[in-house]
Amino acid sequence: xxxxxxxxxxxxxxxxxxxxxxxxxxxxxxxxxxxxxxxxxxxxxxxxxxxxxxxxxxxxxxxxxxxxxxxxxxxxxxxxxxxxxxxxxxxxxxxxxxxxxxxxxxxxxxxxxxxxxxxxxxxxxxxxxxxxxxxxxxxxxxxxxxxxxxxxxxxxxxxxxxxxxxxxxxxxxxxxxxxxxxxxxxxxxxxxxxxxxxxxxxxxxxxxxxxxxxxxxxxxxxxxxxxxxxxxxxxxxxxxxxx
Amino acid sequence: xxxxxxxxxxxxxxxxxxxxxxxxxxxxxxxxxxxxxxxxxxxxxxxxxxxxxxxxxxxxxxxxxxxxxxxxxxxxxxxxxxxxxxxxxxxxxxxxxxxxxxxxxxxxxxxxxxxxxxxxxxxxxxxxxxxxxxxxxxxxxxxxxxxxxxxxxxxxxx
Numbered sequence: 001x002x003x004x005x006x007x008x009x010x011x012x013x014x015x016x017x018x019x020x021x022x023x024x025x026x027x028x029x030x031x032x033x034x035x036x037x038x039x040x041x042x043x044x045x046x047x048x049x050x051x052x053x054x055x056x057x058x059x060x061x062x063x064x065x066x067x068x069x070x071x072x073x074x075x076x077x078x079x080x081x082x083x084x085x086x087x088x089x090x091x092x093x094x095x096x097x098x099x100x101x102x103x104x105x106x107x108x109x110x111x112x113x114x115x116x117x118x119x120x121x122x123x124x125x126x127x128x129x130x131x132x133x134x135x136x137x138x139x140x141x142x143x144x145x146x147x148x149x150x151x152x153x154x155x156x157x158x159x160x161x162x163x164x165x166x167x168x169x170x171x172x173x174x175x176x177x178x179x180x181x182x183x184x185x186x187x188x189x190x191x192x193x194x195x196x197x198x199x200x201x202x203x204x205x206x207x208x209x210x211x212x213x214x215x216x217x218x219x220x221x222x223x224x225x226x227x228x229x230x231x232x233x234x235x236x237x238x239x240x241x242x243x
Numbered sequence: 244x245x246x247x248x249x250x251x252x253x254x255x256x257x258x259x260x261x262x263x264x265x266x267x268x269x270x271x272x273x274x275x276x277x278x279x280x281x282x283x284x285x286x287x288x289x290x291x292x293x294x295x296x297x298x299x300x301x302x303x304x305x306x307x308x309x310x311x312x313x314x315x316x317x318x319x320x321x322x323x324x325x326x327x328x329x330x331x332x333x334x335x336x337x338x339x340x341x342x343x344x345x346x347x348x349x350x351x352x353x354x355x356x357x358x359x360x361x362x363x364x365x366x367x368x369x370x371x372x373x374x375x376x377x378x379x380x381x382x383x384x385x386x387x388x389x390x391x392x393x394x395x396x397x398x399x400x401x
Contacts, residue, residue, distance in 0.1 A: 015278065015282075149258055149259075149262060150253060150258050153253060153258050153261045153262060154253065156261070156265070157261070167382075168382065169378075180260075180261070180264070181253075181257065181261075196393075198393050198396050198397055199389070199393050201396065202370070202373075202374045202377070202389055202392040202393050202396060203389070205371065205374040205375070205392075206374050206375065206377050206378035206389075207378070208264060209277070209374070209375045209378050210281075210378050210379075211261075211264060211265070212264055212265050212266075212267065213277075213278070213281055215261075215262070215264070215265035216265055216267065219265070226267050226270060229265075229267070230266050230267060233262050233263070233265050233266050234266075236262055237259045237262050237263060240255040240256075240258050240259040240262075241255070241259070
């Protein structure tokens with residue numbers, strides 16, 4: 001009788017770069033914290049600068065304070081992983097909560113949701129309803145998500161380049177980036193790089209596949225299914241069209 | 244046109260286009276293998292499991308294609324058939340993925356060393372598969388896969 005392959009080794013969920021890092025222990029946590037700060041700092045500043053919280057203080061300092069406080073908690077990202085939520089949603093809710101805390105500490109005029117700021121645990125944080133903290137929340141939040149899209153793409157490009165160079169695929173990388181980002185045609189690249197057009201297309205596809213894997217790794221959250229990630233990408237694309 | 248610094252400011256259109264490239268619109272059987280091979284120990288994992296199922300001599304034939312004789316080609320086809328059977332009948336998914344890798348490599352070898360596509364699947368599909376596999380392959384196998392992808396692409400246009 002024909003035996004069917006077992007399905008217990010490779011889950012159908014997409015691999016999460018952060019989950020892989022966190023599995024490595026303290027060094028992975030440090031790497032992840034650095035990653036989260038580098039990718040999400042600018043989007044959080046964009047949110048802050050467009051929100052009614054603006055005026056609480058310097059954007060750089062507030063975002064740095066948020067990261068120091070939340071990422072300084074050893075289980076902050078573990079709680080995110082357990083939540084099943086997208087990281088961008090987890091962070092923006094946490095940041096809004098942090099800003100409410102800061103507003104309270106500075107004894108500035110309070111808004112309707114200040115009552116939520118009396119606690120500091122992550123569960124309370126997660127109960128804040130998006131958009132409830134200030135009337136202008138929709139636009140700055142949209143700016144946040146749009147900047148997340150840009151930042152993730154930049155990060156995916158940088159990581160793909162790093163991985164290609166490490167694997168001695170420098171020409172392949174250059175072919176892809178010149179074609180996809182700079183818009184060069186293959187005949188142009190053939191003259192520039194000294195390879196036939198067919199070979200260049202093969203090289204570009206190889207890097208394109210790596211880029212696809214990388215951006216999906218960056219976007220994935222624990223348990224994310226391929227279709228959910230496609231939907232997430234579609235949502236991020238739609239933020240680029242709304243400016 | 245001078246090369247760009249790609250991590251500099253991207254337009255909305257570029258960002259959306261690059262995001263779209265992250266969409267996985269089709270899930271092929273090979274994608275599970277590519278996902279496993281793209282992990283840090285991917286090819287080491289594959290090579291160690293290949294040794295359980297195929298001899299060094301068989302893998303040397305896959306790599307080099309044997310000589311140009313019909314008997315070499317026949318042996319390569321035999322290995323391909325073993326791998327194909329293993330894909331369908333493997334007791335675990337891990338073994339099925341290993342068999343799929345060997346199957347793909349034999350088809351690539353057939354194209355590169357004997358000029359034959361040992362498959363009824365369209366050459367365009369093989370071009371995509373070989374190019375994707377080359378991206379996660381060890382340097383030892385990479386050049387053969389790139390060459391196979393190139394040949395398959397040319398055939399797809401013929």
